[in-house]
Amino acid sequence: MKKYTLVTILGLGLASASASAQDLVVECLISGTPTQQTLTPHFCYSQTNVPDGGVYFKLKSTKPVADVTWSYGGSAGSWRCNGNSSCFYTVSRHVTYGSVEACVTRVLYTDGTWENANACATGEFWYSGGGPNPLDNKEVE
Numbered sequence: 001m002k003k004y005t006l007v008t009i010l011g012l013g014l015a016s017a018s019a020s021a022q023d024l025v026v027e028c029l030i031s032g033t034p035t036q037q038t039l040t041p042h043f044c045y046s047q048t049n050v051p052d053g054g055v056y057f058k059l060k061s062t063k064p065v066a067d068v069t070w071s072y073g074g075s076a077g078s079w080r081c082n083g084n085s086s087c088f089y090t091v092s093r094h095v096t097y098g099s100v101e102a103c104v105t106r107v108l109y110t111d112g113t114w115e116n117a118n119a120c121a122t123g124e125f126w127y128s129g130g131g132p133n134p135l136d137n138k139e140v141e
Helices: 001-021
Strands: 027-032 043-048 052-062 067-076 077-081 085-091 096-109 114-127
Touching: 001 085, 027 043, 027 096, 027 114, 052 067, 052 096, 067 077, 067 085, 077 096, 085 096, 085 114
Parallel strands: 043 114
Antiparallel strands: 027 052, 052 085, 067 096, 077 085, 096 114
8 A cells, every 4th residue: 555655646746847847938039030030939040130130038937937047058149148037149240150049947936936947949040141241341461
């Protein structure tokens, strides 16, 4: 009897952990594009027509979020992730294409509960012109 009770408790614990992890999704969209973009889960890609476009990442959760810990990386540029539900990457002017990833590693909810997470999204972009080409400004020696 003890064996069945332990298995039941472990099974319920795993079910609640997996249900919680499924409630977190990172969405992204590419900014600086010639067409309007919408947030998409896990992966986004587009050409940009400005040399300093970016990728916007947003955590989607079924529970109200108080604080988020992000990890991120990829192509050269700058990141602005301030502990809230969104994170923004700005392309460096010399980068004409690239791929960046942002992941949520920990979430604190407004009810005081928290969880470790591994919810990620990847954004891929390439500069197509339409604005000033960042490579045109190089000095000729």
